[in-house]
Amino acid sequence: MNPRPAVAWIGQLDGYLQLIDQTLLPTQDVLIDCRTVEQVWEAIKSLRVRGAPAIGVAAAYGVIVGCQSQAELPRSEFDARLTHVLDYLATSRPTAVNLFWALDRMKATAAEQPDTLLSSELLSRLLEEARTIEVEDRAMCAAMGRFGAELLANCSGVLTHCNTGGLATAGDGTALAAIFAAAKANPKLQVYADETRPLLQGARLTAWELLQRGVHVTLICDSMAACVMKLRRVQAVIVGADRIAANGDAANKIGTYGLSVLAKAHGIPFYVAAPSSTFDLTLESGELIPIEERAASEITNGFGKQTAPTDCPVFNPAFDVAPAENITAIITERGVIQPVTVDNVRKMIKG
Amino acid sequence: MNPRPAVAWIGQLDGYLQLIDQTLLPTQDVLIDCRTVEQVWEAIKSLRVRGAPAIGVAAAYGVIVGCQSQAELPRSEFDARLTHVLDYLATSRPTAVNLFWALDRMKATAAEQPDTLLSSELLSRLLEEARTIEVEDRAMCAAMGRFGAELLANCSGVLTHCNTGGLATAGDGTALAAIFAAAKANPKLQVYADETRPLLQGARLTAWELLQRGVHVTLICDSMAACVMKLRRVQAVIVGADRIAANGDAANKIGTYGLSVLAKAHGIPFYVAAPSSTFDLTLESGELIPIEERAASEITNGFGKQTAPTDCPVFNPAFDVAPAENITAIITERGVIQPVTVDNVRKMIKG
Secondary structure (H helix, E strand, O other), rough: OOOOOOOEEEEOOEEEEEEEOOOOOOOOEEEEEEEHHHHHHHHHHOOOOOOOHHHHHHHHHHHHHHHHOOOOOOHHHHHHHHHHHHHHHHHOOOOOOOHHHHHHHHHHHHHHHHOOOOHHHHHHHHHHHHHHHHHHHHHHHHHHHHHHHOOOOOEEEEOOOOOOOOOOOOOOOOOHHHHHHHHHHHOOOEEEEEOOOOOOOOHHHHHHHHHOOOEEEEEEEEEHHHHHHHHOOOOOEEEOOOEOOOOOEEEEEOOOOHHHHHHHHOOOOOEEEHHHHHEEEEOOOOOHHHOOOOEEEEEHHHOEEEEEEEOOOOOOOOOEEOOOOHHOEEEEEOOOOOOOOHHHHHHHHHH | OOOOOOOOEEOOOOOEEEEEEEOOOOOOOOOEEOOOHHHHHHHHHHOOOOOHHHEEEEEHHHHHHHHHHHOOOHHHHHHHHHHHHHHHHOOOOOOOHHHHHHHHHHHHHHHHHOOOOHHHHHHHHHHHHHHHHHHHHHHHHHHHHHHHHHHHOOOOOEEEEOOOOOOOOOOEEEEHHHHHHHHHHHOEEEEEEEOOOOOHHHHHHHHHHHHHHHOOOEEEHHHHHHHHHHHHOOEEEEEEOOOEOOOOOOOEEHHHHHHHHHHHHOOOEEEEEEOOEEEEOOOOOOHOOOOOOOHHHOOOOOOOOOOOOOOOOEEEEEEEEEEEOOOOEEEEOOOOOOOOOHHHHHHHHOO
């Protein structure tokens, strides 16, 4: 059973972009039909769609939505509109690298076409490119799912952290794709989902996705993961990554480093699932990945209520780094890096 | 500087019980003057006063509040009232062992007095006993503070979990007493306080107490503790305990076990501070301490907002057990158990 994707194009050239409004999850499951580029812009800006790959796909389809009404106009007018739409969408979330990457692909696709092509034909090529971006992402997720499921084949329980699923990608996600595939092979698989403070992506999004797909999920607080390992309720931990250094050190949502230490102490394999685009081979090790600190209010006023003293000093690192020595294997769309060494990373990513 | 205690008797025989309303912390700092036994009952019932020793002291003073108006009546009438008050207060929180222990001490004190004693004299003896219970608790806290501060003497940073401070006791607390004493000796000491999901006692109470006392505190999410250790920001972890087995295994707020594993992995000493009454030498090891599971809603609807899907399965253990092998030392009011072995525990607790 495939649930509705987080990002979908409905119809053909005169179709529209449909999104799950992630700001309303998990209490309301609402679809937004974006029929204007302003709606797409607002959805990205307001985090109704989130997760790097999902944002990229939404922006690519946003270009189609923004140019549809000009399809019968002369190319000069269409081209002017296209430039405007690309520039406009780029302002929706200026720190999202995948947003620019997707818009650049759409721009390059337009640039490759002859000036003599009809506007409607050009729009058609652009829709093809947007669909290709989506299909490629879906294929990467599927590949990580396949490779990951093999590693999880003998588990009766698995622990995950943050959200790495279909809500963040066009497909099934990264670490969660592996879990979905493993649960398909073993429907009894029990998934323990860390709630993932401070922003609770595990509680709000991962638990929701797993329930939607009929996978057995048990929500825990982050501080309970060690207890779950001690009780032998999980035989593997699998997480995503935001950035991976040349030696395999993996930066990911805060809490990941601690999980990697706990997994090692309990003799439990610790897996990272991330597409090859996550690797930054210019970084020798994770020590060079700067730790971003976020607003104190995420911790002090996280649940719609002030839960700490006013002006209490806070340390709120957004990420930490699991060292390669704690990572059993890294799952990419190209294959599995195991053991995690500089050479094996280079072979898989550069080779 | 000593802040107001969480539980205090104001005045003499015609005085009253004053409490900090802990349900309003950390956003409002409100004192409740309890001048009727019904007010004391309600304060215990509604968790306005919490923490085993603090509840015991509040109940003991509650007996005085409940019997004051009968001080000029004949003993038979006074005694009937006393029995009623003792029975009534015992219903305020039927699972709080310290509540019964304190009420039993008050009852025994009354039973020891001659029948010929005037009601006002008996009331006076009862007030003495309540004060003794308070003073003893305060002395235990002070002793743990002294012993603990010696262990923390060379730390520039220390990590703690949950609330083990003045709000839970008549004195400075257990683990937090050690931190207060250490901060007095070294005012630059930096305390990292885990917020302690699901009930956030660290964010709501510990951070508040430390700020009140002018101790440097930094609030973190539980998942950030490993990162703080990795960054070498702390040189010790110190926590309380709810129950300690004969071999030194210590049951405490969920998350404690994980911290003990992380501290060991980082070569950081892990201390437990608890009065000798916490030890249960009939339990051979922590394996025999049952893990209480609490309501799912603590995790899914923690602070006035639903943060997980409706009906999401949850695992919510209230406690876990730090094994003796992960505990560098146990600090009691009698002295420090180090190393933590069956023999050393027995010598300190039985000896």
